[in-house]
Amino acid sequence: MAGWLAANHKSKRTDIDMGFTSSYKSGLDLMQNCDLPPPIKLFAGPVNKICSVAVQEVVDDEVLISKDSEDGKFEILKALRLSQTRAREAERKCSVLLKERDALSNLLLDESLRLxxxxxxxxxxxxxxxxxxxxxxxxxxxxxxxGIPRWEDYGEGSSSMKRYAAAAFCLAIAGMGLAIGCSYIF
Incomplete structure (x- = not known):
């Protein structure tokens, strides 16, 4: 994930230069962790405190809030642990798949070389x-x-000799062109 962040994080200067100030949102803004529970709504203080209601009710309300926040922290830690476990499992699966892919590519390469x-x-x-x-x-x-070769036998071979001579002539011309071209380049 760190590699993805480094590869996809663009600076604000680039965004402004490219004209993406209003329509472009970075990948970090769009990421959400679905493993974590929804955030707990914090209650800053009881309204009863302002109205000077009994102090005991305020203490009871604060104890309930602290228990709720401890339960919320516990749920968050549990969800974090679960997401980390899933991330480790995903990394293990990824490494296994990479090893399998490399092994298959090596086998394919060996097979193609044999073929x-x-x-x-x-x-x-x-x-x-x-x-x-x-x-x-x-x-x-x-x-x-x-045991004595006849003149007609040479006549049959002459057409093949003409082909070989023509091929050699063409290769010689191509070789000369290559030599001249290389001398100009280097």
């Missing part, structure tokens, strides 16, 4: 499988032609 590692592993395996399939195809082509 990412598995995805990378699957990609690596797929790459290895494609490489092995390509090697098997080239070996089967060599065995079909008697």
């Amino acid at each position: 990412f590692a598995y995805q990378q592993w699957v990609r690596l395996l797929e790459f290895q499988v494609s490489k092995l399939e390509r090697e098997q195809r080239t070996e089967s082509l060599k065995s079909d032609s008697g």
Whole structure:
């Protein structure tokens, strides 16, 4: 609660500067403690004292008022104790929930890292499988032609070579642009 008060308490100067003098009420004015009983109405003194009625009645009235005020103080202390107990329980629940949230976030992070590692592993395996399939195809082509590669075999690979060359050329241009851009920035 102290953090909330520090974060939400604004100075009067800021309120005046922003034009909130009449419409804005601070959070402290709006807060109410519902645990405490309603305030006891204090009786300053008996009216009988002014009229010079018997002193005994005045003493009896004061004793009743003091008993009522003691009962009121007891009720206030009891309500205060109850509100403090509730506040402590709320703090305990909050700390438990924070620990649970942190544990869940750590578990989620671990799970996402494992999932990412598995995805990378699957990609690596797929790459290895494609490489092995390509090697098997080239070996089967060599065995079909008697170990001597044919000119048509190179013709099929030339389109893929063109793609690789185009990709390398684009990456080279992008790299040069990056190098020139970094030299101007730094």
